[in-house]
Amino acid sequence: MIGEAAVRAGCRFYAGYPITPQNELAEYTASAMARLEDGTFIQAESEIAAINMLIGASMAGARVMTSSSGPGISLKQEGISFLAAMELPAVIVNTMRGGPGLGNIAPAQGDYFQATRGGGHGDYRTIVLAPASGQELAGLTRKAFEYADEYKTPVFILGDGMMGQMMEPVEFPEPIDPRSLPPKPWILDGAKGRPSRIIKSLLLDTSVEEDHNWKLTRKYERITREIARADTYMTTDARLVVTAYGTAARIAKGAIKRARELGLKVGLFRPVTLWPFPKRALVEMSRQVKDFLVFEMSTGQMLEDVKLSLEGRSNVHFYGRPGGIISTPDEIAKVINTLYHRQHLNED
Numbered sequence: 001m002i003g004e005a006a007v008r009a010g011c012r013f014y015a016g017y018p019i020t021p022q023n024e025l026a027e028y029t030a031s032a033m034a035r036l037e038d039g040t041f042i043q044a045e046s047e048i049a050a051i052n053m054l055i056g057a058s059m060a061g062a063r064v065m066t067s068s069s070g071p072g073i074s075l076k077q078e079g080i081s082f083l084a085a086m087e088l089p090a091v092i093v094n095t096m097r098g099g100p101g102l103g104n105i106a107p108a109q110g111d112y113f114q115a116t117r118g119g120g121h122g123d124y125r126t127i128v129l130a131p132a133s134g135q136e137l138a139g140l141t142r143k144a145f146e147y148a149d150e151y152k153t154p155v156f157i158l159g160d161g162m163m164g165q166m167m168e169p170v171e172f173p174e175p176i177d178p179r180s181l182p183p184k185p186w187i188l189d190g191a192k193g194r195p196s197r198i199i200k201s202l203l204l205d206t207s208v209e210e211d212h213n214w215k216l217t218r219k220y221e222r223i224t225r226e227i228a229r230a231d232t233y234m235t236t237d238a239r240l241v242v243t244a245y246g247t248a249a250r251i252a253k254g255a256i257k258r259a260r261e262l263g264l265k266v267g268l269f270r271p272v273t274l275w276p277f278p279k280r281a282l283v284e285m286s287r288q289v290k291d292f293l294v295f296e297m298s299t300g301q302m303l304e305d306v307k308l309s310l311e312g313r314s315n316v317h318f319y320g321r322p323g324g325i326i327s328t329p330d331e332i333a334k335v336i337n338t339l340y341h342r343q344h345l346n347e348d
Contacts, residue, residue, distance in 0.1 A: 001134050001170055002093055002157065003028035005141035006065050007036070010178040011091070013062040015042040015053040019072045020105040021161035022095035026067060038178070047072040051079030051092075058088040059199055061187035063145050063178065067093035069161075070111050071102060073119070080154055081120030084216070085201035087186075089148030091141070092126075093157045095164040098324030106324025107161035107247060112301035115156045116275040123213050125220045127155040127227070128274040130245040134168030140272075142173055149181070151223055158274060160297065162247045162326065223276055230278035232285075234260065235267030239345040240336065241285060243269045243306055244295040247326075252295050254329030259336045265345070266336055274302070279309040286313040291343050295332060296320045315343070 003025050006014075014029045026043070033039030040057070044050035047068055054064045068076065073094045083090050096111045098104040115128045127147050129140045137159070144155040188197055203209040233253055235241055244252040249270040259266040269285060269292070271278050286292075292314055294303045299322045307316050319335045321327050 001137040001168075002067075002141050003032055004172060005138040006091070006145070007032045007039070008172055008175040009063065009142040009145040010176040010181055011063045011065050011145060012036065012038050012178055013040045013054070013057040013064040014066065015044050015050040015057075015064075016066045016068065017044050017047045017050050017072060019069045021097055021107075021164045022067050022069050022093065024164065025093060025095070029065075047075035048079065051076040051083075054090050055079060055082055055086070055088060058083070058090050059086075059188045061184050061189060063089070063091075063149070063181075065091040065093065067095065069095050069097045070099045070114075073111065073114060077120035080126065081118070081122055081124060082201050083154045084118075084124035084126065085122065085212075086199050087152040087216075088154070088199070089145075089152055090154045091144045091148055091157065092154055093159070096158065096160040098322075104324050105161060107163070107297065107326060108322065108324050109160060109246065109248060109297040110299075110301070110322060111158065112274065112296070112298065115158050116277070116305070124216060125223075125275055127151070127153060127223060127276075128158050129156065130158050130272060130274050131163070132246050132249045132270060134166070134170045137163070138170045138172050147227065149184070151219060152186075153219070153223075158246065160247050161324075227273055228276040228278040228280065229272040230281045231270045231272055233268035233270070235269065235285065235289070237265050238267030238289055239265045240291045240293060240340055240343070241267045241269050241289045242293045242295055242332075242336065243271075243282075243302070245271050245274060245302065248295050248297050251327055251329055252332055255332035255336055258329060258333040259340070262337065264336065264340050266340065271302070277305045277309065282306065282309045283313065286310055289314060291315045291317065291339070291345065293317045293319060293336065293339060295327075297326065298322050
């Protein structure tokens, strides 16, 4: 789904290195690029090589993408920091697996900090999109390339091993001809009589480096104002709201349906952008909701952003299963039921 959506979005350069559970993306993209006259697929010698190949191709003006899973994304972090510093657009797909270390190849959500806190060195951020369905994989992949170009920044698509292995019907948007995209006046395509351009991240003058850091900060503030997004489900009368993203949100939605059948007023708040985190929407919801349950396939990472957003306005509870354990809707429904009654949320 991501591979087809990327090609339709005008991606013409992919470089990556195999790692489970995302190899299907690389495999599909290889065949898709081979069918294009202007497509390039490279199985690099390492994750480090792949991310640096993206730097060069992005400098030349192509829409570029790479993909990996936890350990591979860790190896790419220096290059991602370079992309952010040089203000180069790129799309990076992380299909999360159990960790830390090599961990396992089961679905998990333990890379939230890695994605939303920059992950590499220096003051920078990356846009992070969290699809929760096959259709969103297709739609947010196109949106990722649009954001990357608009803001000249790397963009993460953060999924997990379950999402990477499932099949669903999808309607894809019409393909884009890369030649129809707006020109990129900053790319390196040969001076041809004009003044030369330089793209670099080595700024030895400390005052120049400081100015560049503040420039990036202003861009990140603009991104926060313009694209923060969340979806909700059955929250109009909710007294308890489950906060979850990606696959965890799908599991939570099933649990909420079961809780509603028992008469419990429960809803779902699902961040679609993990960075920027949809703080304003959550704060607005806290005006009527005083109890939030954060559910993650981790020991609790998005939990910190929920607490930071609410700043004590509401009670924040947590339930998580790390290491590749996948909770069931019935399991989460039991957690909701216990918490609901413990907090005396039933109507008198």
